[in-house]
Amino acid sequence: xxxxxxxxxxxxxxxxxxxxxxxxxxxxxxxxxxxxxxxxxxxxxxxxxxxxxxxxxxxxxxxxxxxxxxxxxxxxxxxxxxxxxxxxxxxxxxxxxxxxxxxxxxxxxxxxxxxxxxxxxxxx
Numbered sequence: 001x002x003x004x005x006x007x008x009x010x011x012x013x014x015x016x017x018x019x020x021x022x023x024x025x026x027x028x029x030x031x032x033x034x035x036x037x038x039x040x041x042x043x044x045x046x047x048x049x050x051x052x053x054x055x056x057x058x059x060x061x062x063x064x065x066x067x068x069x070x071x072x073x074x075x076x077x078x079x080x081x082x083x084x085x086x087x088x089x090x091x092x093x094x095x096x097x098x099x100x101x102x103x104x105x106x107x108x109x110x111x112x113x114x115x116x117x118x119x120x121x122x123x124x
Contacts, residue, residue, distance in 0.1 A: 027059040029086045035063040036086065044071045 011017060039047060047068035051061050063082070070079045104113040 031059065032063060032082070032086045035060060036067075036082070039064055039067050042067075044068050047071070 039050070042050075042064075047064045050056050050064040051068065056064070066078045066082055070076050103111055106112045
């Protein structure tokens with residue numbers, strides 16, 4: 001599809017692409033962070049009570065069940081995913097102090113090519 005879209009499908013000036021906005025009741029990342037903070041010091045039994053409570057919201061149940069499952073099984077993959085989506089992935093910085101080189105040699109032992117490793121500034 002090349003070119004500009006037809007005029008009848010273009011947004012009018014001042015028109016919103018989402019006039020209703022975000023639906024009510026959808027958890028924001030700030031709310032999820034608050035739930036994680038609230039549940040962080042709880043025991044597995046306390047988290048289980050939150051999950052079983054009929055008055056708990058779906059967000060509370062999801063976050064508490066993820067944290068309880070991690071505490072029970074020791075598998076923190078789900079919690080890692082939850083934290084990455086709410087807080088963001090930590091950018092890992094690596095400093096290389098030496099510059100090892102790689103040499104490709106010819107069959108007679110002479111140097112065919114030499115590569116020098118350049119330190120990475122930041123890994124994502």
